[in-house]
Amino acid sequence: MKVDADYTPKPYEQWRASDWPRTYLARGFDNIWAVGIAFAPPHQISRPRSSPNGTVIAPAPPRTGMPSGVMGRLAAESIADRISDPAAKPREASMAAMGAACVASAGTGLRSGSAAAMTMMPIVPDYATYRTGRDLADTRGELGLAGHWVKLMLHHLFLHKAKGRLGWQFIPE
Numbered sequence: 001m002k003v004d005a006d007y008t009p010k011p012y013e014q015w016r017a018s019d020w021p022r023t024y025l026a027r028g029f030d031n032i033w034a035v036g037i038a039f040a041p042p043h044q045i046s047r048p049r050s051s052p053n054g055t056v057i058a059p060a061p062p063r064t065g066m067p068s069g070v071m072g073r074l075a076a077e078s079i080a081d082r083i084s085d086p087a088a089k090p091r092e093a094s095m096a097a098m099g100a101a102c103v104a105s106a107g108t109g110l111r112s113g114s115a116a117a118m119t120m121m122p123i124v125p126d127y128a129t130y131r132t133g134r135d136l137a138d139t140r141g142e143l144g145l146a147g148h149w150v151k152l153m154l155h156h157l158f159l160h161k162a163k164g165r166l167g168w169q170f171i172p173e
């Protein structure tokens, strides 16, 4: 669904971090939110390129688990605000201001496992704020056993949260 993004077609040089949605309120509907994979991105996040034989390489924006979870919580909080105060402003969480972490498994085993762990801040590059588009202090990647332990921990924590067990609300997205 189209939401509060700037969908004006424009060349890569004119793409801005501010094109990205903040509230995820559907266009023309003040009581419908579209988060995670449900919202239409305004454009790709990286410069579209093509291979020597002409195959278009246009990286689609990643709306992965962590940002989807953050957007979902934000929309739920906005709805709760709206119930207690009909004039409440919707909360905001732009992917151009939000960081994300991702851990991709590359082998199991408590001592022999491996995973690629990466963090990115912000998810959508912001060239007006950061020279490279991203905060390099918070944008990192590492491959190894520690990543596997993190993935294993997240697996149990997320299931605990999803099942609403004791203390679920203290586990972040």
Ligand SMILES: Cc1cc2nc3c(=O)[nH]c(=O)nc-3n(C[C@H](O)[C@H](O)[C@H](O)COP(=O)(O)OP(=O)(O)OC[C@H]3O[C@@H](n4cnc5c(N)ncnc54)[C@H](O)[C@@H]3O)c2cc1C
Pocket (backbone or CB within 6 Å): 035, 036, 037, 038, 063, 064, 065, 066, 068, 101, 102, 103, 104
């Ligand atoms: C194989 C795979 C691996 C991934 N690995 C990672 C990873 O390691 N890290 C990471 O961050 N992200 C990962 N992702 C991405 C992540 O899972 C998604 O970005 C995230 O789940 C999107 O959340 P969502 O709530 O927007 O959508 P979904 O999680 O797809 O939720 C949509 C829900 O809506 C339900 N639904 C659909 N139609 C209807 C309907 N008509 N009525 C009612 N319900 C409906 C669906 O059943 C589903 O439960 C992976 C995705 C895949 C496919």
